Each structure stands twice: as C-alpha cells, then as structure tokens.
Amino acid sequence: MGTVRAAGAREPASAADAGAPGDGPRPGRPPLTERRKAATRLEIAREAVRLFADRGVAATTADDIAAAVGISQRTLWRYTSSKELCVRPLLSHALDFVTALMRSWPRDRPLAEAVAGTPSSLAGTSADTDAEALRDLVRLTRTEPGLRAVWLQVHHDAELVFAEVIAERTGHGPDDLEPRVQATLLNGALRIAVEQWAWGAGPHHGTLTRTIRRALDLARSGLSD
Numbered sequence: 001m002g003t004v005r006a007a008g009a010r011e012p013a014s015a016a017d018a019g020a021p022g023d024g025p026r027p028g029r030p031p032l033t034e035r036r037k038a039a040t041r042l043e044i045a046r047e048a049v050r051l052f053a054d055r056g057v058a059a060t061t062a063d064d065i066a067a068a069v070g071i072s073q074r075t076l077w078r079y080t081s082s083k084e085l086c087v088r089p090l091l092s093h094a095l096d097f098v099t100a101l102m103r104s105w106p107r108d109r110p111l112a113e114a115v116a117g118t119p120s121s122l123a124g125t126s127a128d129t130d131a132e133a134l135r136d137l138v139r140l141t142r143t144e145p146g147l148r149a150v151w152l153q154v155h156h157d158a159e160l161v162f163a164e165v166i167a168e169r170t171g172h173g174p175d176d177l178e179p180r181v182q183a184t185l186l187n188g189a190l191r192i193a194v195e196q197w198a199w200g201a202g203p204h205h206g207t208l209t210r211t212i213r214r215a216l217d218l219a220r221s222g223l224s225d
Helices: 032-055 062-069 073-080 086-104 111-116 131-140 144-172 177-199 208-222
Strands: none
Touching: 032 062, 032 073, 032 086, 032 131, 062 073, 086 111, 086 131, 086 144, 111 144, 111 177, 111 208, 131 144, 131 208, 144 177, 177 208
C-alpha cells in the first residue's frame, strides 16, 4: 500500500520497539497497552491537525508535533512514518467504527441503516469530541496535497473492507462485481458527505448525520435518467 512520506521522514520503529515482547491479540477488549497506543495515536493526530491548521503542513515539523504531545521525536516515529500520516487515526477511527457496525448489523436489515446512524452511535465517544478536528482536517485536504493523499488512501482501504463485509452478507466473493460496486457507492457517499459537511457547501449543509443520510439516499436512487 502506498504511503505519503514527507521530507526527512523516518522509517517506523520495529515491532520490538513498538511493544513489549509477547504482546499479542487476545479476544474481547484490547489489552491496556493497545488501548494506550491507540489513545496516543489519536492525541498525535489531534495535535498534528491543530498545528497544520495554525501553521500549514510545510511550516510544521515533526519536533513541533512531538513537543505538543509531550513525547520525543524518536517516539513519534514509532507511531507514524511521516508527519502527514500522523492524522490518519483521526480519519480511520470513524470508518473502523462503521465497519464493526456493519459486521454486527442484522442480516434482515439494510446496511444503509447502520451507516446512516453512525454519527449518532458515536455520540459521546472520542469521535464525537473530535468532530471539530475532523472538520478542520477535511478542510485542509483542499489545499494540502499530502493530507488529501492520506484522506483518499484511508477511503481506498475502507472500500476493500466494505466489499468484504457486503460479500459475507450476500454470499458473493469479495472480488465479485456486485459487492465491489456496492462498496464503491457506499464509500463514495460517505466520503463526499463528510467533505460536504466539512466544507459547508450547498443548500443542504447541516449536521453530519443528515448529510450522510442524504448522500446514501442519492446513492440508492442511482444515476439520473
């Protein structure tokens, strides 16, 4: 998978540096170390967005981001391989939530219902409190090519997962035409809805939930005659 790398970016640390030996996945709630790592990644993303919005990407250094979080630059490179990629957890968090909701959604109910209700389901979580940071970040993707590339990569990766989930529910293979087209429609509707909400364009600008529902309705209605 391609990544965006800023000048002077370092390779991420090895798995041994990122966690203690013997750390591994286990069923149920993630272990405390993994939750702490996830919290740190989100904090890095928040501070990176704040600095990017204030100074621009070019004028923000890895040292600036690390200092804002209260970690060393060496520690920062354990979590990301470029300063642009610092923001990825903020973008992927809600999409990961959508995927988990889709996997658990009853098979006798349309997936669009799960996706349309995602912002409401996230209310009270960190994603809810990060709404302004997300808005600032998506606005920055208009003028910052590196951040735009990260935004599009996150949605590209999500589309592949959406196709797998749809295939599991319909009995198709994930590479079959039907789940791939449906995943593309779903993913495109989500991406454009978030952009529309963040950029505040158009007569139907409103809450994120309302914008996503309208986008899904348009996707379901298909192409105009």
